[in-house]
Amino acid sequence: MLSFVIRRLGTMALTMLCLTMIVFFLINLEPNLKKLAISQTEMHTSAEQLEGWLANHGYRQNFFVRYGQWLGVLPKQPVTDPTTGKPAQRFTFCNDPVVPTFSGVLEGDFGCSTKFKATVASKLFPALGATGILMFWVLAVMVPISLLIGILAGMREGSRTDRVLSVASIASTATPEYVSGVIFTVIFASWLGWLNGSAASASQGITFYNFTLPVMTLAIYGIGYIARMTRASMVEVMTQQYIRTARLKGLSFGSVVVKHALRNALIAPFTVIMLQFPWLLTGVVIVEVMFRYQGFGYTLVEAAGNNDIDLLLGCSLVSVFIVLITQLISDVGYAFLNPRIRVQ
Amino acid sequence: MQVEYISAVNVVLGVLSRFWPVWIALVIVMGASFAYKKKLALYGQLFDSGVGIVGVGICLFWLFTAIFAATISPFDPLAQVPIMKDVLPGGIEPQSGLVYLFGGDKLARDVFSRMVYGSQIVLIIAPAATGFALMVGITLGLPAGYYGGKIDTVLSFLANLVLAFPVILLFYLLVTPGIMDTPIPYALAGVFFLFPIIFFSVLFWTRYKNRPDRIYILLGLTLVIGGWIYVGLVFDRDPLHIVHIDPNQLNIFVAVVFASSPGVFRIVRGLVMDIKTRDYVAAAQTRGESPWYIMLWEILPNARGPLIVDACLRIGYTTILLGTLGYFGLGLAPESPDWGTAIKDASRLLRSFIHPALPPTIALMSFVLGLNLLADSLREQSMKD
Numbered sequence: 001m002l003s004f005v006i007r008r009l010g011t012m013a014l015t016m017l018c019l020t021m022i023v024f025f026l027i028n029l030e031p032n033l034k035k036l037a038i039s040q041t042e043m044h045t046s047a048e049q050l051e052g053w054l055a056n057h058g059y060r061q062n063f064f065v066r067y068g069q070w071l072g073v074l075p076k077q078p079v080t081d082p083t084t085g086k087p088a089q090r091f092t093f094c095n096d097p098v099v100p101t102f103s104g105v106l107e108g109d110f111g112c113s114t115k116f117k118a119t120v121a122s123k124l125f126p127a128l129g130a131t132g133i134l135m136f137w138v139l140a141v142m143v144p145i146s147l148l149i150g151i152l153a154g155m156r157e158g159s160r161t162d163r164v165l166s167v168a169s170i171a172s173t174a175t176p177e178y179v180s181g182v183i184f185t186v187i188f189a190s191w192l193g194w195l196n197g198s199a200a201s202a203s204q205g206i207t208f209y210n211f212t213l214p215v216m217t218l219a220i221y222g223i224g225y226i227a228r229m230t231r232a233s234m235v236e237v238m239t240q241q242y243i244r245t246a247r248l249k250g251l252s253f254g255s256v257v258v259k260h261a262l263r264n265a266l267i268a269p270f271t272v273i274m275l276q277f278p279w280l281l282t283g284v285v286i287v288e289v290m291f292r293y294q295g296f297g298y299t300l301v302e303a304a305g306n307n308d309i310d311l312l313l314g315c316s317l318v319s320v321f322i323v324l325i326t327q328l329i330s331d332v333g334y335a336f337l338n339p340r341i342r343v344q
Numbered sequence: 345m346q347v348e349y350i351s352a353v354n355v356v357l358g359v360l361s362r363f364w365p366v367w368i369a370l371v372i373v374m375g376a377s378f379a380y381k382k383k384l385a386l387y388g389q390l391f392d393s394g395v396g397i398v399g400v401g402i403c404l405f406w407l408f409t410a411i412f413a414a415t416i417s418p419f420d421p422l423a424q425v426p427i428m429k430d431v432l433p434g435g436i437e438p439q440s441g442l443v444y445l446f447g448g449d450k451l452a453r454d455v456f457s458r459m460v461y462g463s464q465i466v467l468i469i470a471p472a473a474t475g476f477a478l479m480v481g482i483t484l485g486l487p488a489g490y491y492g493g494k495i496d497t498v499l500s501f502l503a504n505l506v507l508a509f510p511v512i513l514l515f516y517l518l519v520t521p522g523i524m525d526t527p528i529p530y531a532l533a534g535v536f537f538l539f540p541i542i543f544f545s546v547l548f549w550t551r552y553k554n555r556p557d558r559i560y561i562l563l564g565l566t567l568v569i570g571g572w573i574y575v576g577l578v579f580d581r582d583p584l585h586i587v588h589i590d591p592n593q594l595n596i597f598v599a600v601v602f603a604s605s606p607g608v609f610r611i612v613r614g615l616v617m618d619i620k621t622r623d624y625v626a627a628a629q630t631r632g633e634s635p636w637y638i639m640l641w642e643i644l645p646n647a648r649g650p651l652i653v654d655a656c657l658r659i660g661y662t663t664i665l666l667g668t669l670g671y672f673g674l675g676l677a678p679e680s681p682d683w684g685t686a687i688k689d690a691s692r693l694l695r696s697f698i699h700p701a702l703p704p705t706i707a708l709m710s711f712v713l714g715l716n717l718l719a720d721s722l723r724e725q726s727m728k729d
Contacts, residue, residue, distance in 0.1 A: 011501075018505055023517065031522025167395065170720055174713035176664045178671045178684070179705045182691050186698045282512045286671065290691060297512075301672070304516035312516075319510045327508075 005332060012324045016317070023316045024067050027309050033059055036307040040114055070111065070313065072104020093117040105317065111310030115302060120314045123299060128318065131284055131295035133206065134214060138280070142219040142226065143273060149223070150230020150269065155257055157235045166231065172224030177286040181217040188213060198292050214291045218283050222276050226269055233268035237261045267337045274330035278323045347427060347435045350443055355434045358445050359456070365412040370404055386652075389725040396721035402714025406707075409460055410467040417457035418442045421681040424452045430697050449686075449700040450693060451679075458681040459703040465682040466711065469593070470662040473600040474655060477662075479540045480601065481608025482651075486639040488609070489616025500613070503606035511603055511665065512672075518599040519675040521592075529595045533578045536601050541570035550637040596675040600665055604658060611654055615647040622646075649726040656719035660712040667708050683708045 026032075036059075037050040045053075054060055058077065061069075068074030077100050094112035103109040110120035146169075153165035175183075188195040196210040237243065238261055246256045285297030292298075296315070303311035350358070377400075381388035390396035409416060418440075419425075425437055428448040433455075435444045446455040484503075488496040506514075523529060548562040576587025577594065589597070619625065620643060628638045669675050670684020671691075678685070683704040690701035 015501075015505055015508055019508060022505075023513075026517040026523075026528075029523065029526050029528075031525045032520070035522060166720075167717075170716045171713055174660065174716050175709050176667060176712075178667060178687055178691070179709050182687060182694065182701045182705045185691075185694050186701065190694060190698050278508075278510055281510045282668070285512045286668065289672075300513070300516075304513075316510075316513050319513060320508055323508045323510065 001332075001335070005328070008328050008331065012328065015324060016320055019320050020071075020313065020317060021067060023313060024070065025063070027307070027312055028059075028063065028066070032307050032309075036114065036309065039306060068104075070104050070310075072102055072106035072109070074102075074104075075100040076103050094119050110314045110317075113303070113308050113311040115306040115308040115311065120310050123311060124296075124314045124318065127294065127296045127299040130293065131288070131297065134211075134218070134284065134288075134293065134295060135280065137211065137215045138218045138222075139273075141215055142222050145219070146223040146226035147230055147266070147269060149227040151234055151257070151262065151265065153227070154231035154234025154238065154265070155261075157238065162231075165227070169224035169227040169231075172220050173228070174224075175220060177217050177221055177283045178290065180220050181213070181287060181290045184213055184217055214287045214293055217290075218280065218287045221283060222280065225279075226272055226276065229272040230265065230269045234261065234265040237265040240264075267334065270337060271330045271334050274326045274333065277326040281319055281322065347431050347438070349432065350434045350436065352434065355443075355445055358443055362416055362418065362445065362456070363409070365415050366405060366408040369408045369412075370401065373404055374401065386722065386725060389728075390718070390721055393721050393724070395717050396725070399714050399717030399719075399721055402710055403718055406463050406467060406711045406714070410463040413460050413464050417454070417460040418445075419454040419457040421453065421458045421461040422679055423454070426452055428452045428454075433699055446703045447697075447699040449689065450697075455686075455700050455703050458686055459683070459707050461681040462683045462686060462704060463707065463711075465676075465680065466663055466666060466708075469597060469600070469666060470659050473597055474604070474659045474662050476536055476540065476597075476601045477605040477608050477658065478651070478655060479543050480536055480605040482612050482644070483539050483543050484605075485609040485612025486616055486644065489613040490620055490635060490639050490643070492617075496613070499609070503609045506602065506606045507610075509603075512668070514603055515599055515665075515669060515672070515674055518602065519595055519669060524591050524595060529591075529598050530578060532598045532602060533594055536598060536605075537574050537577055541566065541574065544570065546636055547640050550634060550640055592675050592677065596666070596669060599669075599675070600662055603665065604662060607658070608654070611650065612647065615650060616643055619643045619646050653719050653723045653726070656715050656722060660715035660719075663708065663712050663715075 033054055034050065037053050038045070041050065041053050058066070061077075065074060069076045108121075110124065112118075113120050113123050116123050149165050149169060153162045153169075156162060195213050198210070201210050243256060243260055246260050247253070251259075281297075284295065285300055287293070288295045288297035289301055296318070299311065300315040300319075302308070303315055374397075377384065377388070377391060381391050390400055419437075419442065425439070425448070428435060428437055428444055429452040430450060431444055431448040431452075433445060433447040435447060436442070437444060444454050444456065446459065449455055449458070484499055488499040517523075518529070544566045545563060548559060548566065552559040552562060572582065572584075573587050576582030577589055580588065580591075582588060616639070625638060625642055628642050633642075666682065667684035667687065670680070670682050670686075671688045673685070673688060676682055676685055686704035687701065687708070690697075690704070694701060
């Protein structure tokens with residue numbers, strides 16, 4: 001087991017290295033650097049001045065050198081001030097070093113956000129915290145509801161309850177966040193006026209009034225999928241011999257479901273819920289933009305829209321890490337929950 | 345000047361009558377399907393369940409809407425009539441006397457016509473991109489599952505690499521306006537569009553290599569048609585000027601294929617690993633058939649059930665992806681009538697007007713729902729066998 005986890009962690013590290021390099025390459029494409037230079041200098045700058053700005057801020061160094069600096073395996077060089085000729089900070093608003101230092105992701109320095117004029121860490125981690133709260137509520141709503149729907153539907157395959165719940169879960173998987181968000185806003189905010197169509201005030205304090213719509217929107221897309229997986233797993237368990245034995249023993253249907261079927265039927269949904277995280281990530285971006293909630297997704301869109309290189313790299317590092325770690329947890333957890341599976 | 349309105353009942357009747365070519369086509373196709381249901385194999389079995397009929401009906405509805413878009417929509421999707429700005433559903437356009445059935449949006453365009461034309465964009469890109477993703481996934485998934493070993497390790501690692509990318513991040517990186525200045529989208533397109541040609545060439549070669557009368561015709565046709573489309577799509581140099589794709593649409597296309605082919609790869613790989621243990625595969629191996637013959641002519645036909653179901657679901661998922669792209673304003677032109685862009689524009693103004701938001705949302709949802717119902721009923725029917 002231990003060697004399996006270690007091997008997986010190794011693959012994970014390699015994957016992250018490859019992915020960050022791809023992201024680094026794509027963000028640093030020539031047109032993107034041009035856009036960054038234009039947005040960071042004053043209006044109507046000439047092409048030479050743009051080029052000068054890029055060279056001055058170290059964007060013209062070799063690709064691998066810059067990647068190494070970002071990663072923290074090569075020392076970050078201070079820039080030379082063009083007027084005095086002395087070494088100076090790259091970005092004054094981030095306390096960048098004036099002497100060559102190893103200061104990259106491995107040392108815990110995520111770099112400098114050009115859009116927000118602050119360090120990436122000071123923007124990214126509060127945003128992650130805000131998204132964490134959102135995710136907690138989404139999971140708290142999504143998991144119990146979808147498991148309940150799946151179990152009720154799979155308990156008696158082909159019954160009327162099963163049909164209705166199955167079609168309902170198919171409908172929910174056909175409703176992406178930007179569709180359900182609009183429909184819920186129209187119903188609950190515009191017509192009924194019960195809920196707030198914007199979650200901007202949720203950063204100060206979460207209330208039922210401003211937080212229900214984002215949570216509902218985000219949960220609805222996942223509910224259908226998890227419910228269908230739970231149903232399939234439940235249906236399979238209900239045809240097993242030991243369920244029939246328990247029924248023939250004279251146990252009531254309810255107690256067979258709760259005591260014998262449930263535990264075995266919940267192994268598969270655990271994996272599905274874990275693998276649902278990457279999907280939730282896209283949903284988080286849509287919902288946070290739609291309801292103006294200042295979280296991780298909102299930061300990612302701001303970073304991508306403004307070509308904020310270090311911030312976008314930080315965001316991608318975090319999201320890739322989340323995807324990979326949930327895959328690992330789902331694999332390990334599956335082996336842990338299901339005694340029949342033994343990792344070689 | 346004041347805009348006059350027609351009543352809500354007339355709006356509903358107007359919408360229904362506007363769709364007349366769709367109703368006629370639907371009646372013909374559904375009627376024919378019912379009549380010959382016994383002879384239509386898997387497609388005919390769909391008509392045995394209510395879910396299947398509804399699924400087929402919804403998909404055909406949007407298919408015919410896309411085909412007859414020019415007849416159905418009363419206005420040009422990009423035409424702006426200043427007086428009709430933000431007009432409520434049922435407003436009469438004074439010049440032509442035609443009705444803005446679902447009202448006008450903030451740029452005074454007809455919401456109904458835009459919804460109808462939006463179906464064209466979705467119904468061209470989504471199935472085509474899914475088709476390419478299937479080709480890429482199958483061509484790479486077959487050897488990975490069949491040979492295993494190093495090929496499998498490398499290809500699976502690459503697939504997992506793409507799958508570990510959050511879709512939204514991938515789109516922000518691959519579908520920016522700036523990237524069209526670099527050769528990346530064209531290089532990716534060049535690689536992806538090669539797969540169908542490879543697939544069909546190998547498919548025909550393995551089967552007919554000992555029959556010169558067939559092989560040269562089939563291979564020639566594949567290479568000529570494939571090469572023609574390839575030149576048109578990747579280099580935009582079609583000598584006949586028929587095959588043409590806008591650079592930004594190519595970019596979207598490539599990004600969507602890139603995002604969804606690893607999923608197909610994983611499914612195909614899993615299916616192949618299961619099927620290759622069967623007796624008929626062993627029989628073919630004993631006969632001395634080549635590995636690619638076994639993969640393409642023994643394993644693939646037996647994997648078609650799950651693949652068809654997955655293709656249906658995947659078209660729906662691609663539609664959702666296209667909507668996501670539109671919602672973030674990536675790739676598609678800002679005035680494009682596709683549903684995602686329309687939802688983005690309308691959702692910013694939900695506080696003042698809700699009517700431009702509802703038609704595209706309901707259109708997108710119903711189309712994906714139709715595909716999901718279709719997939720669900722296909723799965724159930726193929727399990728019965």
